[in-house]
Amino acid sequence: MNEQPMNQAAAAITEHAYKKLITACQQAYPDEACGVLVQDARNGPLITDVIPIQNASPHRQRHFSFDPAEWIEVYYRIQKNRQTIVGMYHSHPATAAKPSPADLRGALPMDGCSYWIVSLTELNNPSLSCYQISTRNGLIPLMLAKIRV
Ligand SMILES: [Zn+2]
Numbered sequence: 001m002n003e004q005p006m007n008q009a010a011a012a013i014t015e016h017a018y019k020k021l022i023t024a025c026q027q028a029y030p031d032e033a034c035g036v037l038v039q040d041a042r043n044g045p046l047i048t049d050v051i052p053i054q055n056a057s058p059h060r061q062r063h064f065s066f067d068p069a070e071w072i073e074v075y076y077r078i079q080k081n082r083q084t085i086v087g088m089y090h091s092h093p094a095t096a097a098k099p100s101p102a103d104l105r106g107a108l109p110m111d112g113c114s115y116w117i118v119s120l121t122e123l124n125n126p127s128l129s130c131y132q133i134s135t136r137n138g139l140i141p142l143m144l145a146k147i148r149v
Contacts, residue, residue: 010143011087011114011130013037013047018146022126024052025091025118031060037087037116038078046147047086051078055090063102064090087114087130094121097129099139111135114142 013021017037025033035052039045051074054067078085088110090103097119099107107115115131131139 009132009140010145011047011116011132012045012145012147015146015148017047017050021050021089021116022118022128024050025089025120025126026123028052028055028091029120029123030093031055032057032062032064032091032093033118034064034066034090035088036074036078036085037089037114038083039086041082041084045086046149048149049083050089061093085113087116089116089118091118091120095119096121097127099131104138107131107133107139108135115139 021037024035027033032055033052034055035050037047038049038051040048053074054070055064056067057063057065075085088107097117099115099117103115103117110133113133115133117129119127121127128144130142130144132142134140
């Protein structure tokens with residue numbers, strides 16, 4: 001059964017940022033890739049860039065955690081460039097693009113952001129799903145709109 005609401009919310013991303021996201025995940029394979037998605041003040045809700053962050057998990061093929069030093073550096077660079085973090089992503093090298101129980105727990109502090117999972121079970125034919133993070137309702141599926149600019 002499809003229980004998604006008819007007016008399902010969408011996440012909009014530029015073609016450029018989308019390609020960068022997929023490439024970053026493919027390059028990290030067989031490890032999980034992770035990072036953030038940002039928008040510029042002047043482009044409204046459109047995601048215009050993807051910033052990879054080193055995966056510092058000791059079990060990088062099954063988990064991810066942002067490298068703390070790089071995450072701080074990226075965070076301040078984003079502020080300086082007048083961009084806003086609106087989402088985070090990671091890849092699933094060997095499993096479907098569905099959130100794991102650990103993903104659900106880890107996502108909740110980022111209320112209001114989008115949460116992107118790229119599955120590389122077929123390395124050259126990645127599949128992607130994206131969700132809205134809601135402290136109350138967990139991860140809500142979003143439609144994906146790719147925008148050419
Ligand atoms: Zn995951």
